[in-house]
Amino acid sequence: MPTQNNELRHQRNLQETLQHIYHLLEKQKLVNELVRKQDTPRHELVQSLVAKQHLVELKHKLAQLHPADLAFILESLPLDDRIKVWELIPLEKYGAILLEVSEVVRDSLIASMERHQIIHVTEHLDSDEIADLMPALPKDTVFEILTQLDSQNRAQVQSVMQFPEGTAGALMDFDMITVREDVSLDTVLRYLRRLGKIPHQTDQLFVVDRNSTIKGVLPLTELLIHPPEALVSHVMRENFTAFYTDDSAHEIAQAFERYDLISAPVMNSHHQLVGCLGVDVVVDFIDETLQRERLNQAGLEEEEDLFAPIWKSGRNRWAWLALNLMTAFIASRIIGLFEDTIQQLVALATLMPIVASIGGNTGNQTVALVIRGLALKKVNASNFLHLFFKEITISLMNGLLWGSVVGLFAFLLYQEIKLAMVMMAAMVLNLLIAALAGVFIPLGLSKLGRDPVMGSSVILTALTDSMGFFIFLGLASLFLL
Amino acid sequence: MPTQNNELRHQRNLQETLQHIYHLLEKQKLVNELVRKQDTPRHELVQSLVAKQHLVELKHKLAQLHPADLAFILESLPLDDRIKVWELIPLEKYGAILLEVSEVVRDSLIASMERHQIIHVTEHLDSDEIADLMPALPKDTVFEILTQLDSQNRAQVQSVMQFPEGTAGALMDFDMITVREDVSLDTVLRYLRRLGKIPHQTDQLFVVDRNSTIKGVLPLTELLIHPPEALVSHVMRENFTAFYTDDSAHEIAQAFERYDLISAPVMNSHHQLVGCLGVDVVVDFIDETLQRERLNQAGLEEEEDLFAPIWKSGRNRWAWLALNLMTAFIASRIIGLFEDTIQQLVALATLMPIVASIGGNTGNQTVALVIRGLALKKVNASNFLHLFFKEITISLMNGLLWGSVVGLFAFLLYQEIKLAMVMMAAMVLNLLIAALAGVFIPLGLSKLGRDPVMGSSVILTALTDSMGFFIFLGLASLFLL
Numbered sequence: 032m033p034t035q036n037n038e039l040r041h042q043r044n045l046q047e048t049l050q051h052i053y054h055l056l057e058k059q060k061l062v063n064e065l066v067r068k069q070d071t072p073r074h075e076l077v078q079s080l081v082a083k084q085h086l087v088e089l090k091h092k093l094a095q096l097h098p099a100d101l102a103f104i105l106e107s108l109p110l111d112d113r114i115k116v117w118e119l120i121p122l123e124k125y126g127a128i129l130l131e132v133s134e135v136v137r138d139s140l141i142a143s144m145e146r147h148q149i150i151h152v153t154e155h156l157d158s159d160e161i162a163d164l165m166p167a168l169p170k171d172t173v174f175e176i177l178t179q180l181d182s183q184n185r186a187q188v189q190s191v192m193q194f195p196e197g198t199a200g201a202l203m204d205f206d207m208i209t210v211r212e213d214v215s216l217d218t219v220l221r222y223l224r225r226l227g228k229i230p231h232q233t234d235q236l237f238v239v240d241r242n243s244t245i246k247g248v249l250p251l252t253e254l255l256i257h258p259p260e261a262l263v264s265h266v267m268r269e270n271f272t273a274f275y276t277d278d279s280a281h282e283i284a285q286a287f288e289r290y291d292l293i294s295a296p297v298m299n300s301h302h303q304l305v306g307c308l309g310v311d312v313v314v315d316f317i318d319e320t321l322q323r324e325r326l327n328q329a330g331l332e333e334e335e336d337l338f339a340p341i342w343k344s345g346r347n348r349w350a351w352l353a354l355n356l357m358t359a360f361i362a363s364r365i366i367g368l369f370e371d372t373i374q375q376l377v378a379l380a381t382l383m384p385i386v387a388s389i390g391g392n393t394g395n396q397t398v399a400l401v402i403r404g405l406a407l408k409k410v411n412a413s414n415f416l417h418l419f420f421k422e423i424t425i426s427l428m429n430g431l432l433w434g435s436v437v438g439l440f441a442f443l444l445y446q447e448i449k450l451a452m453v454m455m456a457a458m459v460l461n462l463l464i465a466a467l468a469g470v471f472i473p474l475g476l477s478k479l480g481r482d483p484v485m486g487s488s489v490i491l492t493a494l495t496d497s498m499g500f501f502i503f504l505g506l507a508s509l510f511l512l
Numbered sequence: 513m514p515t516q517n518n519e520l521r522h523q524r525n526l527q528e529t530l531q532h533i534y535h536l537l538e539k540q541k542l543v544n545e546l547v548r549k550q551d552t553p554r555h556e557l558v559q560s561l562v563a564k565q566h567l568v569e570l571k572h573k574l575a576q577l578h579p580a581d582l583a584f585i586l587e588s589l590p591l592d593d594r595i596k597v598w599e600l601i602p603l604e605k606y607g608a609i610l611l612e613v614s615e616v617v618r619d620s621l622i623a624s625m626e627r628h629q630i631i632h633v634t635e636h637l638d639s640d641e642i643a644d645l646m647p648a649l650p651k652d653t654v655f656e657i658l659t660q661l662d663s664q665n666r667a668q669v670q671s672v673m674q675f676p677e678g679t680a681g682a683l684m685d686f687d688m689i690t691v692r693e694d695v696s697l698d699t700v701l702r703y704l705r706r707l708g709k710i711p712h713q714t715d716q717l718f719v720v721d722r723n724s725t726i727k728g729v730l731p732l733t734e735l736l737i738h739p740p741e742a743l744v745s746h747v748m749r750e751n752f753t754a755f756y757t758d759d760s761a762h763e764i765a766q767a768f769e770r771y772d773l774i775s776a777p778v779m780n781s782h783h784q785l786v787g788c789l790g791v792d793v794v795v796d797f798i799d800e801t802l803q804r805e806r807l808n809q810a811g812l813e814e815e816e817d818l819f820a821p822i823w824k825s826g827r828n829r830w831a832w833l834a835l836n837l838m839t840a841f842i843a844s845r846i847i848g849l850f851e852d853t854i855q856q857l858v859a860l861a862t863l864m865p866i867v868a869s870i871g872g873n874t875g876n877q878t879v880a881l882v883i884r885g886l887a888l889k890k891v892n893a894s895n896f897l898h899l900f901f902k903e904i905t906i907s908l909m910n911g912l913l914w915g916s917v918v919g920l921f922a923f924l925l926y927q928e929i930k931l932a933m934v935m936m937a938a939m940v941l942n943l944l945i946a947a948l949a950g951v952f953i954p955l956g957l958s959k960l961g962r963d964p965v966m967g968s969s970v971i972l973t974a975l976t977d978s979m980g981f982f983i984f985l986g987l988a989s990l991f992l993l
Contacts, residue, residue, distance in 0.1 A: 045889075099770040107892065107895060108895075220736065224737050232772065234713075252714060256710060293774055315769065317798045329876045329877045341902055345910060348874070352914060356914060356917065359870060370862065380864075381847040382844060384840060388977070389837060392832070392836045399810035411530065413531060425822055
C-alpha cells in the first residue's frame with residue numbers, strides 16, 4: 032500500500048513521533064528519579080527494568096527513521112535529551128545525519144562522540160561528504176582520517192577543501208559516470224549493468240575524451256529512447272550547462288532555476304571534468320538563503336540553536352543591539368539640540384516620533400524592492416535612472432498625501448495652522464530622504480561587495496530617525512517660535 | 513567547445529545582451545525622431561532603412577535566446593520597450609516566456625496580444641501549462657481555448673484549475689509515463705523507444721494497475737542496471753514518496769528537500785495516480801517564497817513590476833503606511849498624556865526614543881527566531897516553554913546590560929542619578945515586553961492561520977513603541993517630579 036510508504040504522511044507523523052520520543056524521555060527521567068529516591072535494591076531492579084523497556088522502545092523507533100527525519104528530531108531536542116537520543120541511534124546512520132543537521136547542532140553532536148566513533152563514521156562517507164564535515168571535526172582526527180583514505184579519495188577531499196565556501200568547487204561531488212563518445216549506446220548500457228549502481232540524482236552521463244575534457248552530456252532519457260547501435264557522439268548533447276569551479280552558489284542556483292537543471296558538470300579552466308553538482312545542493316542553498324535572510328534582517332549573524340546556552344544566544348544578538356544603541360544615542364542628541372524649542376512648545380515632542388517612524392517605514396519599502404531587484408539582477412546601469420525617478424516621485428506623492436493626513440491630525444489636536452504646515456513639510460522632506468537612502472544604501476553596500484540584506488535597514492532607519500527629528504524640530508524652531 | 517555552450521557564461525553575458533538591446537532600442541528611437549523632424553521624402557527613406565536594419569539585428573539576437581533569458585530581459589525593460597521587444601520575439605516562444613515571467617509582467621504582455629495570438633500560443637502548451645495561464649487570460653478567450661481542446665486535455669485543465677492555489681493538485685503536471693508491474697524491463701525499454709520522447713525531468717516511471725492505483729515507482733537508474741528479462745514488479749520500489757492533491761506547497765518543498773527528490777507522483781484519495789510533481793516546481797516555489805518574504809517584511813503585499821506605473825506602485829505601499837501611521841498616532845497620543853511631565857523635564861523627550869527603539873529591535877530578533885522555528889516546524893508544544901523562558905532570560909540579561917549603558921549615558925548627560933535609574937528600569941521592562949511580544953505575536957498569528965512574516969513586525973513595533981514611551985514617561989512622572 033502506498034499510504035504506508037508515503038513519506039509525506041510520514042512527515043506529518045514526524046510531529047507525533049517527536050511527541051512520542053519526548054514522552055519516552057520523560058518517562059525515563061521519572062523512573063531514574065524514582066530509582067535515586069528509593070534506595071531499596073528491590074525497587075531499583077524493577078524500575079531499571081521499566082527504564083530499559085522504554086529505552087528499547089525508543090531505540091526501535093529511532094532505527095526505523097530516515098536520517099533526514101532523525102536530523103529534524105535532534106534539532107528539536109534540548110541539548111541533554113539530544114545527546115541521549117543521539118547515543119541510541121545506530122552508528123551507521125551517524126554520517127548521513129551529521130551531513131543533514133545545522134552547523135550548531137552538528138558541533139554539539141560531534142563534541143559528544145569518541146575519537147574512534149568519528150573515524151568509523153567517516154569511513155562510510157564519500158570524499159565530498161568528508162570534505163563537508165572536515166571543518167567541524169577535531170584537528171587530531173582530521174589527520175588520521177586523511178591518512179586512512181586511498182590516494183584518489185584523499186586528492187578529492189583536498190581538492191574540495193581548497194575551494195572557497197560557496198563556490199562550485201566546494202559544493203561539487205564526485206558521484207558521476209563518464210563515457211567516451213566513440214562507443215555505442217549498447218556498450219554504455221552494458222557498462223551501466225556491470226557497474227550495478229548509478230549514483231542518486233544521476234540524470235545524465237558525462238562524455239569526456241582521454242584528457243577528461245568534456246565533450247557533451249548523455250541524458251539517461253536519450254540513452255533509453257535511441258537504438259542501442261547508435262554512437263554516443265550522435266546522441267549526446269553538445270549544448271549543455273556547465274560550471275567552472277569558481278562560479279558562485281548564487282549564479283549556480285539561478286542557472287538551475289532558469290534552465291530547470293537536475294545535474295551539471297563542474298570543470299576546471301582547461302574544460303576538464305572535475306566534479307558535478309546536483310539539484311539537491313541547489314535546493315539546500317536556496318532554502319538556506321531564505322533562512323539566513325530571515326535572521327540577517329533582524330541583525331542575527333549566525334543561525335542560533337533553539338537550545339543554545341543563554342549566554343551564547345545573548346552574545347549573538349549584541350553586535351546589532353550595540354549598533355542600534357549608538358544610532359539611538361545620535362538621534363537622542365539631535366533632539367537634545369532642540370531642548371529649548373521643545374520646552375517652549377511641548378507638542379513637538381508628541382509629534383516628532385510620527386515623522387521619524389513613517390520615514391523609516393517608507394524607506395524600508397524602497398530598500399526591499401531594490402534588494403529584490405539586485406538579487407534578481409534586474410537593477411542595472413541602464414534602468415537605474417528610471418527606478419530612481421520613480422521612487423522619488425512616489426515618495427513626493429506619499430509625502431503630500433500622508434503629510435496632509437499628519438498635518439490635519441496635528442491641527443485637530445493643537446489648532447495651530449503653522450504647526451500643521453511644519454509637520455507636513457517635515458514629512459515631505461523626510462520621505463524624500465528615505466527614498467534617496469532606500470535606493471542608494473543597498474546599491475552602495477552591494478557595490479562595496481557587502482550583503483545589502485544585513486546592513487541596509489539599520490543604516491536607513493538610523494538616517495530617517497535622525498533626519499526626521501532634525502528636519503521637524505529645525506523647521507519648528509525656524510517658523511514657530 | 514563546452515564554453516560556447518556554457519549557459520552560465522551565457523547568463524553573465526545576459527547583462528551584455530541587455531545592454532546591447534537597450535542600445536538598439538535607443539538608436540531606433542533616435543532614427544524615428546529624425547524621420548519625424550526632417551520631412552523630406554529622401555531622408556525619410558534612408559532613415560527608415562537604417563531603422564529597419566536595427567530591427568533586423570535585434571530580431572536576430574532575440575531569436576537565439578532561451579525563453580527563460582527572454583523572460584529575464586522583458587522583466588528588465590520599461591513598459592513601452594518591453595512591448596516593442598515582445599513583438600519582435602518569434603510567436604513559438606511566447607508560451608514558454610509567459611509561463612516564466614512574473615504575474616505583473618505577464619499581464620502587461622497579454623494585454624498587448626491579439627485574441628487570435630493568445631489562442632495560437634495556447635495550442636502549443638501542455639494542459640497543466642494552459643491551466644497556469646488561464647487566470648491571466650481574457651475571459652472570452654478562455655472559453656474558446658477550452659472548446660478547442662480534446663476531451664482528455666480539457667478534463668486535465670479543468671482538474672488542475674479546480675484545486676486551490678498552492679496545493680499539489682494545482683502544481684502538478686501530466687508529463688509522466690506509467691507502466692504495469694507484470695511486464696519485463698525489456699518490454700518497458702521497447703515501449704520507451706517506441707514513445708521516442710521522455711518528458712523533461714523524468715527520473716522514474718510510475719507503476720500502476722488497471723484502476724490507475726499506484727503500486728510503485730521504477731527509477732530509470734534501476735531500469736538501466738537490471739537485466740532486461742527482470743519483471744517490473746521485482747525491480748520497482750514500493751517505498752516511495754507520494755503526495756495527495758491537497759498537500760500544501762510548503763509540505764511538498766520540505767519533503768523534496770529532506771528526501772532529495774527529483775519527481776513524485778500525486779494521487780487522489782483512492783491512491784489513483786492523477787499527476788506528478790517535478791523538482792523545478794519546488795525550486796520555483798522556494799525561490800518565490802524568498803522573494804515574497806523580502807517584500808512582505810516591508811509591508812508590500814504584491815510583487816511590484818519595477819516599471820509599474822507610479823500610481824499603481826504608490827497604492828501597493830499605502831495599506832502598510834496607513835497602518836503605520838495609525839500606530840504612530842497612538843504612540844504620539846501616549847506621549848501626549850505626559851505633556852506636563854515633559855514640560856517640566858525636557859530631557860525626557862530626548863531620551864524616550866532610545867527606550868522605544870531598542871525595544872523594537874530586540875523584539876524583532878525574537879520574532880525572526882520564532883518565525884524561523886515555525887517555518888522549520890521546530891517550535892512545538894513540547895519545547896515551547898523552554899524557548900519561552902530562554903527568551904525571557906535573555907531579555908532580562910540584555911535589559912540589565914544595555915539598561916546600564918543607557919542609564920550611564922543619561923547620567924553623564926544630565927547628572928541625575930534618579931533619571932538614570934528610571935531609564936534603566938524602563939529599558940528592562942520594555943525589553944521584557946518585547947520578548948513576550950516577540951514570542952506570542954508570531955505564534956498567535958500562526959495559530960490564527962495567518963502568515964507571521966507579514967504582520968509580526970508591525971504589531972511588535974507598535975507595541976514596543978507605545979509601551980516604551982508609556983513605561984519611561986510613566987516611571988518618570990512617578991519618581992522624578
